[in-house]
Every structure is written in structure tokens, then in C-alpha cells.
Amino acid sequence: MAATEMTLMDEPDRLRLALTPIRRRLLARLREPGSAVRLAAELDLPRQRVNYHLKALEQAGLIELVEERPRRGFTERVMRATANAFLVDPGVLTPSGGDGRDDGGRDDGGFRRIADRYAAEHLVDVAAGTVREVTRMAGAADRQGVRLLTFTLEAEVRFGAPDDVHRFTDELAEAVARVAARFDTPGGRPYRLVAGGHPTPAAQGAEDDS
Incomplete structure (x- = not known):
């Protein structure tokens, strides 16, 4: 199912979670699906750090899993933002x-x-x-x-x-x-x-x- 066009951010805790600089960048980038491996390379960050932030965003319902790809030694999870725009x-x-x-x-x-x-x-x-x-x-x-x-x-x-x-x-x-x-x-x-x-x-x- 396609992402919704707009989502209202009306919960303070959820808003604080999403407003850190790196998570704002991830949400903007994930208007198009991407994995931690690709995002880490694009943002020049360690994959473990990107994974940490992606997990927090997923638990808050701001991103969602769209695909899993088997990789050598691990499963690559492809994520996408649940909305094209998050309005405060x-x-x-x-x-x-x-x-x-x-x-x-x-x-x-x-x-x-x-x-x-x-x-x-x-x-x-x-x-x-x-x-x-x-x-x-x-x-x-x-x-x-x-x-x-x-x-x-x-x-x-x-x-x-x-x-x-x-x-x-x-x-x-x-x-x-x-x-x-x-x-x-x-x-x-x-x-x-x-x-x-x-x-x-x-x-x-x-x-x-x-």
C-alpha cells in the first residue's frame, strides 16, 4: 500500500523522536524506499547507527517495512516513510x-x-x-x-x-x-x-x- 500523503504529528513524544537532525534526514530520504546499507553509504554513517535510528522511527510508526532481501550473512530490510509529509x-x-x-x-x-x-x-x-x-x-x-x-x-x-x-x-x-x-x-x-x-x-x- 502506498504511503499516505500527509500525517499529523500531534503527540509530543513522537514529535521529539522525529525532530533530531539525523532522523529528519532519514524521513526525508525515505519518501523513497531504502535500506540501512544504502542509507549509511549515502549519509556516510555507520550502518549500526543508521539501524538504531531506523528502529526507533519504525517503533513510532513513522516508517514501515516494504521488503526483505536476503544478503550474505544477514537480511536487508527495505524501509519507507509512512507519509510523504509530516505536519506538526x-x-x-x-x-x-x-x-x-x-x-x-x-x-x-x-x-x-x-x-x-x-x-x-x-x-x-x-x-x-x-x-x-x-x-x-x-x-x-x-x-x-x-x-x-x-x-x-x-x-x-x-x-x-x-x-x-x-x-x-x-x-x-x-x-x-x-x-x-x-x-x-x-x-x-x-x-x-x-x-x-x-x-x-x-x-x-x-x-x-x-
């Missing part, structure tokens, strides 16, 4: 810790709840929840051999004054509410729509010149 749950790195869920069942990731929709912290909170939920659902869909149906909208707008941001947000909220009301179907599958805005980062060259 932002809630794992927040001070509050916990299980990443609020009383309403929606993941909170350890972020402080902020009601102000113009606060940067609120945007980060919502974005973190989106990463967490979509990654989990995409992984589950991948394991079932189906595609998770999502959509992404992106746009760029240049505001002449700070007050324009508030007026734009109010009008956009009204427009979204009208469209959502048109398509809302009792008994249909609910979707969560998130719209956020932030200043476009300056180009690298502009930052260097400033």
Missing part, C-alpha cells in the same frame, strides 16, 4: 498542552480563544485548527482510497486606508452569508468555510535593501 500540530508546541480539544469538540490546539476577528492571534488560531482538522481527515480519506473534497480561494487586494479593511470584511461576510444560504441543504454534508486576510510579506530583496 501547532498545539503541540503551545504552553498549555492538553489534548488539543475544547469543550465543544473542536480542536483548540492550546491557543487562547480570542473573539476579535481582526486579531492576528485569532487568525493563527483558526489557521492552526484548519491544518489540524484537514490533515487528519485527508489522512483518513487516503487510507480509505478516496479523495477528500476541499477547495481553496486566494486573492490579493490593496487597501487605501486601515478603515477599508473593516468595511471590506463586513461586505465579504455579508456576501458569503448570502451565497452560503443559497447552497445550504438540510441533511447535506456540512463544510466549514474560513476566510482570513493578512499583509502580503515583503519580497526577500526588499527586506534585504531596507
